[in-house]
Every structure is written in structure tokens, then in C-alpha cells.
Amino acid sequence: MFKLSRREWLSWAGIASVAGLVVSTDTRAEESLSRVSFTEMSSRERIRDRYFPNVELTTHEGKKVRFYEDLIKDKIVVFNFMYATCDGVCPGITRNLVKVQRLLGNRVGKDIFMYSITLKPVDDTVEVLADYVKENRVKPGWLFLTGKPEDIELIRRRQGFVDLNPEVDKDVSQHTGNVRYGNEPLQFWASSPGLGMPEALVKSILWMDQSSDRPTESLTNTTKKEMRRRAVKKSRQHSTGSKAEKGER
């Protein structure tokens, strides 16, 4: 009663692996239980839908891009919010991020992508942002982005750059302190204080890259039998994973 047996779980997972199939998860034969249906959806899709609206933005080079499709999808990214006339924490954060870009070297724009989104899109036109890039000696591979005010407001809210106190929330300079970083396909997402040590941010960003091979088993008391059991389990898990989940690897 307490725990699903292995077989029950595998059969459940097997049913659910048919993409889009709605399954009932009422595992107890109890008349009183209401039947609730759940959809097997990839968590990656859920994250995309919730946090990364695919709105159109314009880069400081005048290029139209889509926030999710072009900037986030399949990438390791670092992004923050700023505006050109911000004189509070922004200059310090921009300086920090310039250091981050320098430390990451030629990976920026290749397999690590940096973005700064203006919170004052009406003031910060393509030209203003291009000047800002020049002034701050930002190198290629780090894009500054403007767009429709409502689209930018949407991204800001979805990304949680908000304050519970409406008075504080009104002050745009309050939303410039954090730097968000993540690995979209692996669904690793975190934030760092923009005024923290740039070296620390670089270390956190580089950790997001998990492409290097790591040993999968440690030298422990694992018996051969146990190893075999795990191998079987692994292959079963693999074969019962949904298409969407597989696509994430």
C-alpha cells in the first residue's frame, strides 16, 4: 500500500511514455477517490512555457531575435537587466560582466551566451545600446536587447525580477542587481549577485557545462551482482523514458 512495487512503477511509466497520453494515476481501488488525470509533459517544455516567453527582441546590432528560440534554447546563457542611464548598481555590474566576458574568452558567443535586457526599452533604442556597448568595451558575443515595453515587462515578471512590495517593484533600478545563468537543455537555473566576484560567476557559469565525461560509477563495495542490477535498471529506465525526456539528453 505504501510504496508502489517496481513492477507497478514500470508499468505506469510504460503507459505514460506514450507521448501526450492522459493517464489516470489512481493507483488504489478506492471508490471514494476522485479520478484526476495528469499529462506526461517534459519538464523542459514546462520551463519554457512558464519562464521564457518567445517574444521578439532587437539586438544592439539591430537584428530581430526571438527570446526563447534564438537566445535561450539549447544554450548555456548568462543574462541580466539594465538600462543605459542607470547610475546605481548598473555600472558596477556591467564592469563585472565585462570581466566575466574577458575571463570566458572566446567561448562567449560560441557555446556560452551573454545578454543584457534593457528595462527602459523606449529610451534604450538600438543606437543607445550600441553606444553603451562601445563605451563599455563589450566584445562581440554579448548582446544588448530592447523590445516592446510589454514584452520586456513580461520577461521581467516571468524571470522573477520583481519585488513583493509594489512600491519597490515600481523602481526599475531594483531589478538590476541579479545575474541569471543556466543551461537550458539540462534545466539548470540559478542567479548570482551581479556585484559579486566576477571570478565566482565565471566558475558558476562554467559548472553549467556538463559536457565533459565524468566517471559514472565510483570504486565502492558495489558487487558485480549489484552492478548488473543497476545496469538492467538503467537500460529499463532509458527504454521507458518518454520521447520528450529522451530528447533532453
Next chain:
Amino acid sequence: MSEKLSKTRLKEIENAAKNRREIIAARLSRREMLKMGLLTSAGMLVPVRGLSARWADPLKTTPLDNPISPPTTPFLEELPTHMNGGMVIKSPEAVPLNPAPTVAPNTAAGEGRTRNHQALTLYPPVDFYRVSQQQGTYVAHPQLPPQTIWGFDGRFPGPTYVARYGRPVLIRNINNLPINNGGFGVPSVTTHLHNGHTPSESDGYPCDFFERGQWYDQHYPNILAGARSTHQPNGDLNEALSTLWYHDHRVDFTAQNVYKGLAGFYLLFNHLDTGDETTGFRLPKFPEFDIPLMIADKVYDPQTGQAFFDLANFDGILGDKTLVNGKIQPFFSVHPRRYRFRILNTGPSRFVDLYLTNPNNLNTAIPMWQISSDGNLLPKPVQITHTVLSVAERADIIIDFSQFAPGTVVYLENRMEQTDGRGPTGDTFPAGAGTYLLKFIVDKPPVADGSANPATITSFYGLPSTTAQPRVTRTFKLERKNGMWAINGQFATCLAPPRFKIQRNSVERWILQNNSGGWEHPMHIHFEEFQILKRNGVAIPNGSVEKGRKDVVRVGRNQVVELFFRFRDFDGLYAMHCHNSIHEDHAMMVLFEIAAQGDLKTEP
């Protein structure tokens, strides 16, 4: 546009607060609230728009409000315990670990440790364990699909370690987590033994994380504080600990990884707190009548039924479902006798105020005995009718079910109102209008009760003296800064050198000052429990459950607390941080070092 928006939101927030006050003032019963549609059958307030400000969507493009968990019928499943197999006691290894543990990190064989064990040969381990951080599945509720979790040995709660003073242990942690996290969490870990008097390299220091495929030996000497300093060779009995817990502490990702399931209990017995009700303090017998209760609140995605973690919430995450030992609203059939419950609130952000409620007699407060604070036995039992636990706080409670007629049902009820991650609102729901976490049914036959009546227990341990002159008084200002949290204006980072040095075997006085406006912070200090000397300048009164040894202190809005510490026996790196783990992951932490030579920084 934004100004108009704010006005609307302000009004909504005002309305919500007004509604809440009206509900509380009207002292509506559960039934009345259910009837009025204000309460779901699961016992949660219906999330009416206005209760949550941060996900308001001015553009009405897509539903942005926090997901609301699917309905679950309460009290369908039994509370998981050590007796029914729902929780397991970890067994030591029967054969020696291979490779054998070494003082120096065994990097060549895949160990992730970076510093030598400082006391492995001094306190050679008697019991050796292997535990694996791995993916698992479990059922939080029969109306939800099996949950894919990360747990110690794939379990939630993790296996319970039953340890004894004088029996050092070594635990080999093996990171077998998958690269695919299912939406949150990182497969990179460090296991903190919360409240342990543990050498730094085994403490689960947030920066000591290790990666998939690596392992890490942690040495727990299980010695009393003072064993190598003030009270050689056996330590100060008055510093004995009893209810500890362990959890992942990976810097920047602690909230995500613990929410995924990486937490368990570590119980520490001695010749007085024996686990046998016929000896020592004669506390209810373990494991039959000594039951750990791990409280956690979560949200379940209404579409997938899987636990949902809001990756863009930097305030604190509240669940609308509360789990006890991994089950949403379980029941527990009890004998009419005394039980010891070791209650732990794992959060990640919710505070609770726990009462016993008899739905047929809401006006009568039901007494309990609180015997510990944060797992440290109090000077003596304190009779209570409720107890507040912020995140990571523990309380051992003795409930005597022989006071109830056979068949009586009483609930463990959380009556604290909290609507966002800033902390509780300050309002308390009337009896029956809060959230029922656990249903006790007194329907088991009478059995012998050899445990002592707490009313007759005059003393557990004495409180260690706090009259010694501190070597230094340090002040820590807790602040909201640029959307994150700072301590003395600084953000935590693993790369910077430790912010200050404590002289080993010295006494310190710390002042924690909450300047962060509307926020409350449950602050935890690693390694040494402390005593709260004063809150807002007033000494903690005798008989208060805060008049004891603590490892988490609630620092309420605009509060100042004064703490007394003795840092003894071991050297190395440790942390102080907010245990609202969302705050912790957003830089609200100070890293410090204990060393032979300390500094005198007063605002580190």
C-alpha cells in the same frame, strides 16, 4: 502603465489582507469555510486572486499565477514510520569499505574531498555506512502520480542514522545522481549534518560539493563539545545533542536539491537519552514510540502531478500541500500512551505554529510537553499548547494519548498564516481553520507505558554557563540588497577567503540585526549550538522553549538577537546562513574559519 498596475495590485493586496482579517475575526469553523468555498477539502485556503502578488500578469497573456496543486483527499494513507517500513533505519556495512577510508582525500579513486580528516585516527570510526544520492520514485499521495525524486538511497525521507555518543561513524556518500534533473536540482552535492559537532571537512560545508561519479567520506566523531578543550577527554554532557538531520547543502542550489528529497534524520543517543524507556531519562522507546516527523511543504504541478519548484522565485517558496514523512496529510493510529515526536520543519520557506486540535472540541487547548529545542534537550520539559518552528528548527514533543477516550481523533494543525516567502503575516488562524498536517486516531489497544511522565522530570541537562567574557563581539546586519540578501553588505561566495577567523576554544558574542524590512530570517550557524542571550535587548525568560541550546534563531522583522558561543575542538571552514533556503541560495550566507589564531573583526 506600471503606476496604474501598482495601484490595482495594492488594492488587491489590501483586499486580501482585509479578507484574511475578516476570516480570522469571524472565527469561521472549517465547515463554514468549506461551505463558503474559502477552504478546500484538503484544508488549504482557496488561493483567491490577491493572496499572491508576485505572479500578477498585467498583460493577461497566459496564466502566471503560481500553480495550484491538484486536490488530494486527506488522511488516506498511514504515516510512514520506522515501524511500518515507510522510513528505514540505515544499517552499517557488514564488510570493510573498499577502498578503505584514508586521512588524505583519495582523489585517485574518485573521492571529492579536498582536505584531510583532522580527527579520523583520534576517533576511529566503529560503524561504517555507504549511502548513495540517487534518483528514486515514491508516492506522496495516491491521487498523485509516482514522484521522481532525488534521495539518499533514492528515498524520501532519507534513511535514519541511529548513532550513539562514543561510537564514531564514517559515512561514504556516493553521488549517483543522473544528469537529467526533471526540471530542477543539480547533480552536485555536499551533505551537511545539521547541528553536528563535526570537523569542517566532514561538515557538509556548502563549497565542498562533489560531482556525479565521485564519492566523499564524512567522519562524525559523535563526541560532546569540549572533548578536546574545556572538558577533556569526554566533553561536556550538558552539550549533548539528540535530534539532528542531514540534508544537501550545495551552494546556490540547496533549496532545489532539498526540495527534490535530499534530507533525512540523524538521531544521537547516549546513556541518558537511551531510546529505552526503562533507563536514563526514560523517554518513550525508540522506534516504537519515538517517531521523527519531517514536515515539508510543496506544490504539485496540476498538469503533470509532479512536484513543482518555482525557479524564478527569489522570495521564498510556499507549498499548498504539506507532507509529513513524505506523505500529504497522512493518518497515524496510536495507542493510548505517551509518544515522543521529533518534529523537523524542512521548509523550504514556511514557518509553522503547531497545535493539537480536537475538531469536536475546538475551544479546549490540548497540552503537550516540549522536551527539546532544535534537537537539544531543554533543561527540563516545558508544558505547551503550541510550538513555532521556522525552517530547520526542531522540537521534540511528548504527547500523552491516554488523556483521550478510545476512538478520539486529534489533528496536528498548523495555524500560522503565511502568504509569501517574506515570513509569517503575524496572524494566527483559530482552532480548526489552519491546515491539518497529520491525523491521530487513538484506536489502538492500551499497552504498557514505561516512559516517565514529563511532569515528574525535573532535569535533563543543565544549561552551560554563559558568564564567560567573550573574546570578541561581532555584529551581523541582515539586509535586503539589489533583489538578494547581504550580510554586513556583502554577498557570500566560495571563492573569497573566509570573512573572519574565530580563535579555536574561545567564547564569542554575536549580534544579529535584521535590517531587511519586511523579511524574517531563520539564521543557522554551523558547528556549535548557541544560547540566545537576548531578543531586542530583553533576556529570554526561564521556562521559555528558547531558553536552551539552539542552532537556528528566528530573527523577526526589525529584531536584534544576541547569541553566546563557545567554538571548540576542531578547525576549519564553516557557515552561517539564512535557512529560508531560497534566501540562502541568493547569497545570504557568511563563510568563516575556526583556527588557532582568530581575528577581532567586529563587523565581518
